[in-house]
Amino acid sequence: DGGITQSPKYLFRKEGQNVTLSCxxxxxxxxMYWYRxxxxxxxxxxxxxxxxxxxxxxxxxxxxxxxREKKESFPLTVTSAQKNPTAFYLCASSISQSxxxxxYFGPGTRLTVT
Amino acid sequence: xxxxxxxPQYQHxxxxxxxxTYCNSSTxxxxxxxxxxxxxxxxxxxxxLVKSGEVKKQKRLTFQFGEAKKNSSLHITATQTTDVGTYFxxxxxxxxxxxxVFGPGTRLSVLx
Numbered sequence: 001d002g003g004i005t006q007s008p009k010y011l012f013r014k015e016g017q018n019v020t021l022s023c024x025x026x027x028x029x030x031x032m033y034w035y036r037x038x039x040x041x042x043x044x045x046x047x048x049x050x051x052x053x054x055x056x057x058x059x060x061x062x063x064x065x066x067x068r069e070k071k072e073s074f075p076l077t078v079t080s081a082q083k084n085p086t087a088f089y090l091c092a093s094s095i096s097q098s099x100x101x102x103x104y105f106g107p108g109t110r111l112t113v114t
Numbered sequence: 115x116x117x118x119x120x121x122p123q124y125q126h127x128x129x130x131x132x133x134x135t136y137c138n139s140s141t142x143x144x145x146x147x148x149x150x151x152x153x154x155x156x157x158x159x160x161x162x163l164v165k166s167g168e169v170k171k172q173k174r175l176t177f178q179f180g181e182a183k184k185n186s187s188l189h190i191t192a193t194q195t196t197d198v199g200t201y202f203x204x205x206x207x208x209x210x211x212x213x214x215v216f217g218p219g220t221r222l223s224v225l226x
Contacts, residue, residue, distance in 0.1 A: 033213075035216075040221070041219075042216045042218040042219050043202070043216040044216075058213070092157075102159040102162065103159065103214070104159070105156040105158070107155075107156050108156050
């Protein structure tokens with residue numbers, strides 16, 4: 001059963017702690033993305049990766065870090081430097097980063113930082 | 115930078131009524147994608163439009179790409195409660211970029 005998985009679904013952390021969100025895909029997709037969604041808002045791009053060992057900053061990369069050591073995995077770390085980390089985080093993948101390909105989204109992780 | 119706007123932000127309709135959401139870009143788009151996000155869920159790809167003036171239909175949904183390729187619309191005929199959700203359009207960030215920028219979405223509520 002192919003798809004994208006994100007874990008956990010809900011995550012609670014204390015302010016000042018780093019937290020890593022998992023994203024795994026078995027679709028054999030080259031490109032992967034991380035988006036942030038705030039209540040009633042659209043999606044904002046945090047980071048993206050075209051191939052293994054390569055990633056680029058999106059529109060709101062400050063306070064976040066990523067790695068792409070394996071094609072299947074693209075974890076996102078929300079660092080203590082992120083001012084407003086509470087949000088819904090969505091991971092996505094596409095066959096390639098060509099603009100003609102659709103993005104497949106994971107179920108998301110709701111992060112709450114208090 | 116390139117901006118994608120959508121109107122309306124919210125739309126409440128009675129079941130059976132039609133619904134339309136509009137997507138406008140500040141620049142010409144090579145293509146445009148539409149996604150649907152159910153409440154509490156994640157975005158799901160609906161369709162991609164590429165050609166100027168293109169019209170595509172999926173059952174009760176009709177998608178249109180403007181002649182100037184700067185705007186698009188999604189029209190739902192005879193809405194059903196299963197249509198509830200937020201509809202996003204997404205356009206390429208620029209001619210050289212490799213990412214899409216998403217509009218803010220239109221949230222549709224359907225009253226039974």
